[in-house]
Amino acid sequence: MSPLGPIRRTADAQADDAYLRELGYEPVLTRRMGSFGNFAISFSVISVLSGCMTLYGFGLGTGGPAVMMWGWLGVGLMVMSVGAGLAEVTSAYPTSGALYFQAEQLGGRRWGWYTGWLNLLGLLGAIAGIDYGAALFTGAFLNLQFGFVPTPGTIMVIYLCILTLHATLNLFGVRFVSILNSISVWWHLCGVALIVGVLAVVPAHHRSAAFVFGTFVNTTGWSSSVYVVMIGLLLAQYTFCGYDASAHLSEETTNAQVSAARGIMRAIGWSWVAGFVLLAGLTFAIQDYAATRATASGVPPAQIFLDALGAAGAKALLLVVIAAQLFCGNAETAAASRMVFAFSRDGALPGSGLWRRVHPRTGTPRNAVWLSAGSAALLALPSLYSSTAYAAITSINVIGITPAYAIPIYLRIKHRDRFRPGLWNLGRWGVTVGCIAVTWVAFVTVLFCLPQTRPETGLLSLTTFNYAPVALLSVLALAWIWWRIAGRRTYEVPAVGLPAGSPPAGSGNGAP
Numbered sequence: 001m002s003p004l005g006p007i008r009r010t011a012d013a014q015a016d017d018a019y020l021r022e023l024g025y026e027p028v029l030t031r032r033m034g035s036f037g038n039f040a041i042s043f044s045v046i047s048v049l050s051g052c053m054t055l056y057g058f059g060l061g062t063g064g065p066a067v068m069m070w071g072w073l074g075v076g077l078m079v080m081s082v083g084a085g086l087a088e089v090t091s092a093y094p095t096s097g098a099l100y101f102q103a104e105q106l107g108g109r110r111w112g113w114y115t116g117w118l119n120l121l122g123l124l125g126a127i128a129g130i131d132y133g134a135a136l137f138t139g140a141f142l143n144l145q146f147g148f149v150p151t152p153g154t155i156m157v158i159y160l161c162i163l164t165l166h167a168t169l170n171l172f173g174v175r176f177v178s179i180l181n182s183i184s185v186w187w188h189l190c191g192v193a194l195i196v197g198v199l200a201v202v203p204a205h206h207r208s209a210a211f212v213f214g215t216f217v218n219t220t221g222w223s224s225s226v227y228v229v230m231i232g233l234l235l236a237q238y239t240f241c242g243y244d245a246s247a248h249l250s251e252e253t254t255n256a257q258v259s260a261a262r263g264i265m266r267a268i269g270w271s272w273v274a275g276f277v278l279l280a281g282l283t284f285a286i287q288d289y290a291a292t293r294a295t296a297s298g299v300p301p302a303q304i305f306l307d308a309l310g311a312a313g314a315k316a317l318l319l320v321v322i323a324a325q326l327f328c329g330n331a332e333t334a335a336a337s338r339m340v341f342a343f344s345r346d347g348a349l350p351g352s353g354l355w356r357r358v359h360p361r362t363g364t365p366r367n368a369v370w371l372s373a374g375s376a377a378l379l380a381l382p383s384l385y386s387s388t389a390y391a392a393i394t395s396i397n398v399i400g401i402t403p404a405y406a407i408p409i410y411l412r413i414k415h416r417d418r419f420r421p422g423l424w425n426l427g428r429w430g431v432t433v434g435c436i437a438v439t440w441v442a443f444v445t446v447l448f449c450l451p452q453t454r455p456e457t458g459l460l461s462l463t464t465f466n467y468a469p470v471a472l473l474s475v476l477a478l479a480w481i482w483w484r485i486a487g488r489r490t491y492e493v494p495a496v497g498l499p500a501g502s503p504p505a506g507s508g509n510g511a512p
Helices: 004-022 035-046 048-054 056-061 064-092 099-107 109-146 152-169 174-201 209-214 225-232 234-239 256-284 289-293 300-345 366-384 389-414 427-449 468-490
Strands: none
Touching (some): 035 300, 048 300, 056 064, 064 209, 064 225, 064 256, 064 427, 099 389, 109 152, 109 468, 234 256, 234 427, 289 300, 300 366
């Protein structure tokens, strides 16, 4: 290693801390994460081996292979636009608060307040969705290995153990988290290659390309193919969540204005490619479509592995997937805890003085870590009583976090004349890309709120009700109530106006 490397990193960290002070915050977190580590946390949170695998069964009945494959390509393109718009604003405001701080600076206190609550809801829901999905896959593995019969109670025990593991791992400092995320990148890429390679070579029978890219399946009960296609896009959109993790870890990243922005873009791009390869590999290897959908394990990819490879091969690949999901949940816990820390630093949460404390030795907001894990545990408790709870948890994640992505981008467009881009920017394409991003988010937010399965009786039931609108209205109501009770007095973000020292619009490094 060149002796100039540590010197350069120290200089970058000092410049980052100076810029953070210009934004109104005294640095208290430790900058031990480099550019690759920042990319790795968002890539790990997106986790195609978590999102695609967990929601694959949803896609099998909601449009089938054609919608999964072509929908992944189309949604990925739109998400790249959202990511680019968010990366540009993140470069200008690289703080742990991320979305809400950006909205605050560009739109004012109310914009920041509601964006923060939406973002927080989404991050906590993401921990719950990821780790509960890992618990389901762990239950499927134990079923194959030991004949274990998963029940809501046993899955909850597994889930709580996973939450505790992730909270504990996040107590050791950001450097350790960064190392785990770096391992996670290679685990995901090699895991996708292994799964697809084995499924391509071992099974004697494969589906045709016409089947994989042209078969439409509708088991939703809705007669409109257009409606089903739109609902089917949610598999990809559900998966493409969490890339704001790069922004939340920016106060612990060197050369943050560039590294955090690039981290967002690279995470989306690599996930786009890896997810398409994974979905194709799974779908080509389906042996019995109906049996895969109705699998007793409750996890259709596990049935694909079992039919194509036998019990031993299925168990081996399930372990690959479970490990990837554990990496994913650990990264999401880190991102959520930094959001809790930042929101508490600005007095937005009840008990903010407790949650904003940073451990003097590790430089980690340990109390924020435990609050994040504890909140995720509470969010999953309804799964003990309702079979639709996991869908509700997923809805909480996406309905909170997706609109929060668009708010800073919208405000950047609205105040384009006074927005000063950071070192990474889109130049003259910023407004155009931003408009595409905001339009797409508005479209998919409506999709999240639509019923996904048609009730047989024509009436809504617990098994067909879409909880996403309830989650959205609930968090907005909670935010409004807490604002009236205490928030308007305790919540205070530094009013710094335009970032000092920023380059003029259109300059800087706009390349991903």
